[in-house]
Amino acid sequence: xxxxxPSGYSPYPVAMYEELLTPPPxxxxxxxxxxxxxxxxxxxxxxxxxxxNPTIFPGPQVLYAWNEEAxxxxxxxxxxxxxxxxxxxxxxxxxxKYPKIDPEKEINPNHPNLTIWHNNIKACIFxxxxxxxxxxxxxxxxxxxxxxxxxxxxxxxxxxxxxTLRDQHVEELEKFIKVAEQVKKELGK
Amino acid sequence: xxxxxxxxxxxxxxxVVSPDYLLFEAPRExxxxxxxxxxxxxxxxxxxxxSVSYPITPQSEAAHLIGELWVxxxxxVYFRGESEFGVMSEIAGCAMAGARSITTTSxxxxxxxxENFPMWAGSRLPIQLVLMARGVNSPLTIQxxxxxxxxxxxxxxxxxxxxxxxxLFDMILAGFVVAEQPDVHVPLITVIDGFFISHTRExxxxxxxxxxxxxxNPYKSPMVPLDMExxxxxFLRDPYVMKSNYISYAAHTSWQFEVRAAIERSRPYAKxxxxxxxxxxxxxEGEIVFVASGTAAAQAKEATQMLIHEEGVKARVVRxxxxxxxPAQELIEALRGAKYVFVPEFNVIGWLEREIRRVLYGNxxxxxxxxxxxxxxxxxPPEFIVKEVLQYLGKEVxxxx
Numbered sequence: 001x002x003x004x005x006p007s008g009y010s011p012y013p014v015a016m017y018e019e020l021l022t023p024p025p026x027x028x029x030x031x032x033x034x035x036x037x038x039x040x041x042x043x044x045x046x047x048x049x050x051x052x053n054p055t056i057f058p059g060p061q062v063l064y065a066w067n068e069e070a071x072x073x074x075x076x077x078x079x080x081x082x083x084x085x086x087x088x089x090x091x092x093x094x095x096x097k098y099p100k101i102d103p104e105k106e107i108n109p110n111h112p113n114l115t116i117w118h119n120n121i122k123a124c125i126f127x128x129x130x131x132x133x134x135x136x137x138x139x140x141x142x143x144x145x146x147x148x149x150x151x152x153x154x155x156x157x158x159x160x161x162x163x164t165l166r167d168q169h170v171e172e173l174e175k176f177i178k179v180a181e182q183v184k185k186e187l188g189k
Numbered sequence: 190x191x192x193x194x195x196x197x198x199x200x201x202x203x204x205v206v207s208p209d210y211l212l213f214e215a216p217r218e219x220x221x222x223x224x225x226x227x228x229x230x231x232x233x234x235x236x237x238x239x240s241v242s243y244p245i246t247p248q249s250e251a252a253h254l255i256g257e258l259w260v261x262x263x264x265x266v267y268f269r270g271e272s273e274f275g276v277m278s279e280i281a282g283c284a285m286a287g288a289r290s291i292t293t294t295s296x297x298x299x300x301x302x303x304e305n306f307p308m309w310a311g312s313r314l315p316i317q318l319v320l321m322a323r324g325v326n327s328p329l330t331i332q333x334x335x336x337x338x339x340x341x342x343x344x345x346x347x348x349x350x351x352x353x354x355x356x357l358f359d360m361i362l363a364g365f366v367v368a369e370q371p372d373v374h375v376p377l378i379t380v381i382d383g384f385f386i387s388h389t390r391e392x393x394x395x396x397x398x399x400x401x402x403x404x405x406n407p408y409k410s411p412m413v414p415l416d417m418e419x420x421x422x423x424f425l426r427d428p429y430v431m432k433s434n435y436i437s438y439a440a441h442t443s444w445q446f447e448v449r450a451a452i453e454r455s456r457p458y459a460k461x462x463x464x465x466x467x468x469x470x471x472x473x474e475g476e477i478v479f480v481a482s483g484t485a486a487a488q489a490k491e492a493t494q495m496l497i498h499e500e501g502v503k504a505r506v507v508r509x510x511x512x513x514x515x516p517a518q519e520l521i522e523a524l525r526g527a528k529y530v531f532v533p534e535f536n537v538i539g540w541l542e543r544e545i546r547r548v549l550y551g552n553x554x555x556x557x558x559x560x561x562x563x564x565x566x567x568x569x570p571p572e573f574i575v576k577e578v579l580q581y582l583g584k585e586v587x588x589x590x
Contacts, residue, residue: 010442011439011443011446013443013449015451016453019453021454021456021457022372024457060413066408093413110437111437111439130410130411130412131371131374131411132411132412133411135411135443135450136440136443136447137443139443139446139447140440143443144439155371155409156370156371156372156454160450
């Protein structure tokens, strides 16, 4: 299920076992439901503001200055982290780590569970991670941890995250910040 | 403010149009062509960057004609590989470099190249392979037979099966669009039954050749292009993924599941561009149902007409367009009310019958008859199909085959 893990031994994909696919344009996927983008944004912010050790995992698409949008998005990711009181642990590339990754400082798509276990992360946001690696990591996280996963994807989204928002570009990230500020206020934080 | 329309052109100087316009809206003209010629016409309108070829019957002509397109400036790179293994490795290199890539093969060439297909899928390369099936066996068949499809079913590639040259044309164009979606981004094998489609002429409706698909954007790839510095991917140097002493088994499992999940994600796109994953033909209330793909479906349609009009038997056809993803739900729905399901096939093992049995098991209780079945180049006359059905139903057989 695309519900909170740990879902079991094997990283089964919801696309095959629950027939859940990425949301259609203009919509978001929240657990097993297609919802309006704003509804998903509110729940995502709420999860990050109320669960322990919220963390943002930014990927290469926002960590390197590929283009103007990437630079702009990087600033917005930092602002999201400030708004949500979240740590930032980068998935800065997908290269091998010798002799092993340092889970305090980084997350690797092939064993994301190590970073989540080590830091006791209960809510996280994937942003700027290339879709294949995000999908590989999100399945493992759902299988092996109880971390609440949120994907802010620039393409079609990730059905293996508990909340997935698609086509997230500068305008959408700005909107997410506004929604997060509002939710924060409502929660009295 | 007045909006300015921007007109884009590809490298060949063709006007770039939306896939929907090219496939559904552009005016079309009738031509009389072989399937091989139709491959050329589709590639001509597909803004293709690279193609690698190797001769094997019956796809040689299609590969040759793509070469002509390179001479004419429609295809960016074209060369001959050393063997089918070489071709499929080299086309992978082209795709890793960010090129829209297409190649063709047939029969034993498919098996010679086999190791590459799961590698394509695992590397998330949206390569299109046009497979002009001819079978694989000894004694060698150089005739229509699609046995090789069974070997490809679990490679992590999408597989579509065209019935006609027209459908092959449309599938090649739609194929690039679907395979290159960021949430899909796996290879596509577009199958036709060799000779029946590749070598025979039929009427096809083609849009103008001065318009083409938008070029491929590799920056939307689900794997970062910089990953492709070391073919076939940087992950090969990751000891956690590639070396057994450090391996992350969960990563391997998730990776392989992800490739299969990507095929599932192609469903809505394929449904749109192929106008459904199945086609239904004949008497909607028919209790005799043929489930078939490719030219076997065309023969089953002829047989259905004969059963309805000459024998008074209510019959219909459910034609499967996509083998991967397999249209399981659509098939179950379409077969409600069926009394007998016949699966005519052009191969000796009945790979489609297996697929159908797998899907129906526990979902729908209907007898599946893996018949009629021919192989090695035999034709399947509709009279033969009718005879099998009538014999099964215990009716008098009037036709002589």
